Amino acid sequence: MTHLPLDIAHLLAGGLVLVSFLMIYQNRLSALLDVFAFHAVVLSASVAWQAQLQQAPDLYITAAIALIFKAGVIPSALGRIVRNLGIHREVETVVGTGQTMLAGMGLVALSILLMMRITAGADPLAREDLAFALAVVLLGLLMMVTRRNAVSQVVGFMSLENGLILAAAGAKGMPLVVEISVAFSILIAFIVIGVFLFRIRERFDTVDIAAMDDFRGDQK
Amino acid sequence: MAPVDAAALLAGALLLLGPAALVLGPRRAAAIYAAAALLCALVAGLGLTALLTGATSTTVLPIGLPWLGAHLRLDPLAAVFTLLLGLGGAAASLSAIGYFRHEPAPMRVLPFFPAFLGAMLAVLIADDAFSFLMSWEVMSLLSWALVMVHHREAETRTAGFVYLMMAAFGTMALLLAFGLMAGPAGGYGFDAIRAVPRSPLVTAVILGLMLLGAGSKAGLAPLHVWLPLAHPAAPSPVSALMSAVMTKVALYAFLRVVFDLMGPAAWWASPVVILLGAATAVLGILLAMIETDIKRVLACSTIENIGVIFAAVGLAMAFRADGMPAAAALALTAALFHAFNHMAMKSLLFLGAGAVLGATGTRMLDRMGGLIHRMPVTAALMLLGVTAIAALPPLNGFASEWLVFQAVLLSPGLPQPVLQMLVPAAGGLLALAAALAAAAFVRLYGVAFLGRPRSDAAATAPEADRPTLIAMGALGALCVFAGLLPGIVLDALAPVSAQLTGANLPQQAGQPWLTLVPIAATRSTYNGLLVAIFIAISGGLVAVAVHRFASRALRRAPAWDCGFPLNDPTTQYGAGSFAQPLRRVLGAPLLGARETVLMPPPGDLSPARLTVSVGDPVWQALYAPLAQGVTRLSIWANRFQFLTIRRYLSLVFASLVLLLLGLTLWA
Structure with a gap:
């Protein structure tokens, strides 16, 4: 039974990867936002478990930030944006979900293989956490690449950042200051992107980034 | 004061004369050129003294890389080129007083001219790779600025571009050569470089790089193409400096590395x-x-x-x-x-x-x-x-x-x-x-x-x-x-040959009738x-015989009529x-020179034309394909300028995944 705490940590980190896959699979915006909120909840649970495991009370703060901002404020704000823009039913993918899922599995395999190789001497908890975190980061990037709607790119970016936090929580002793600053920078990025979304919408009547390419004044 | 300190001072003074010229302005141009000429005369005197005494002096200045400093050294080899630089520089500066009096844009020459001289002197006295390459690059850039004085002429711009390319290429070769000489230990002082033993292969590679690096500056074929472009484009005192002195600085670099630093080839x-x-x-x-x-x-x-x-x-x-x-x-x-x-x-x-x-x-x-x-x-x-x-x-x-x-x-x-x-x-x-x-x-x-x-x-x-x-x-x-x-x-020149080859010519001063005896009488x-x-x-x-014995009879004839039936020059x-x-x-056969005669048809009164076309074969064979290749490559790469945001992201993502894959598969 001594392995139970580690197993739970793995479960939570692996759950995060699974939720990332759910996000890749979701091609409707409002559902995507819900899954993103769930992603943040799992992250927060994972970080809180790490806090308990490592006896690091400041990680609870990180978990709370994740829960409040990422699971609460940001999804609801994005949801408002989506509703205001009237695109909550929009279906938008560039690459089919099937191929994207396959690519995502490849990325997970890649990150696990890579982390197992290069962190041979490290603490097993941190090793596998790092592998999962890298997978979440790569999946977030994959999502940014395969979507054409600006909102889902924002979501991809946020989930990428979740992966970073997971990695940071796994590696013991990341200072709180760094976490808070990362969190705030993400928040600011979110605000900026949100403002941009409205500006883009005002100008082009769409947030499909393909529309913007027409206005670059050069050939495609 | 040791000679090398004096040389460093003179180089500093010449380099500072450039910014000073900016402050003093074009009205004092004559004074600045005169000061440059005077400093160059001092440089020549210093070089001559150092050469005649045959002594070597070194110093370290606390500038440049913090762990290295600027090592300076004036040995006979550097002294002979210092003498050369001083004489050529003094003559060119003296002539510049008169030549640039009518220059429409004096400030395009004035600040760069003395600094160029100073940079060349700095190359000669440098005793570590860093100061050497630094001075070399400053010298290249300043001479480029001097080539570009009349930049409104398209010919000058072409010349400047070709020269800049060649200079950059040459410096790159020199950089590689010095990197190779410093070896894995990374001792960039010339003393450290001398002490490293090298295999013949490494020596040969260094020699090849020096031929490229110093040869491109000196004008060694096939790297000579910039000289006929850049030297005419520059104002004449600058052409004199570049042609007469800067090519010698390149020669100095070659001699320094090949005979002194890299060891026996x-x-x-x-x-x-x-x-x-x-x-x-x-x-x-x-x-x-x-x-x-x-x-x-x-x-x-x-x-x-x-x-x-x-x-x-x-x-x-x-x-x-x-x-x-x-x-x-x-x-x-x-x-x-x-x-x-x-x-x-x-x-x-x-x-x-x-x-x-x-x-x-x-x-x-x-x-x-x-x-x-x-x-x-x-x-x-x-x-x-x-x-x-x-x-x-x-x-x-x-x-x-x-x-x-x-x-x-x-x-x-x-x-x-x-x-x-x-x-x-x-x-x-x-x-x-x-x-x-x-x-x-x-x-x-x-x-x-x-x-x-x-x-x-x-x-x-x-x-x-x-x-x-x-x-x-x-x-x-x-x-x-x-x-x-x-x-x-x-x-x-005896101390130099003693330094580089370990031997001397027979002493010439004692020969009867001041005869030159290179080997033996x-x-x-x-x-x-x-x-x-x-x-x-x-x-x-x-002359006496012609004037004494030639016929003094007066003859009148049309002057040069055999060659000049027409009065047109x-x-x-x-x-x-x-x-x-x-x-x-x-x-x-060698240059592909071609003559074409264009004869007007009968009845047409227009003149016949003889057109001669000459090309540099090296340009046709080497540089034209190279330029075409670069153009083609840039046109291809230019497409990356016009991708969509998502494609840029995909590129970033793909390169990240590739790098990670590489890391995973790395044995």
């Missing part, structure tokens, strides 16, 4: 240098023979002389590798002596070309003519210069080329049959180059200064300004001195003074017509 490395030098000499002088722009002719002749010098350096390498230090000392001394002479005569010729350009407003030989009447002093000094560079006795060009051939004649003593066969062949090429040089400079002088003026500007050309004439006079005196008393110069000797006296006496006697021999025989014999 295998014998098979030397034929490359010898052949490259000889080929450069022939190619350069052929181009000089055919060009019709006076400064391009001079620039191409610089290529030829660099070729001669490098051939002699290659000989010295061969002799040194085969354990013949006395012969190596002879070849090296010949190279240094020729470098010195070329500095003097090419500065003289470029300043003279500048005077002609200022007076006639054109660089085209075919628009000059008859200048000997309008610019008598310039013409007399230019005659001295062309005689010297055409290697006619008793001037200095002959003395040094004679020494080079003495070294060539020692080649049967070399043990390798390859060298035994190859060196005389290279000597033949050098002899061809010397003969062609005579032809090229007869053409230059004859077309520009003799005959009748071919344009109104040439008919009303004023004499050159006084500072330029003084500078040219001093350089001419230097040519005469080194020609009549070469022994003194050779004795002064029983072999071959040359006495410039006696030749001069002989020429003077026999010439005088002939274009009926004279021009630059193109003078070059025609050689262009047909050598130019057609």
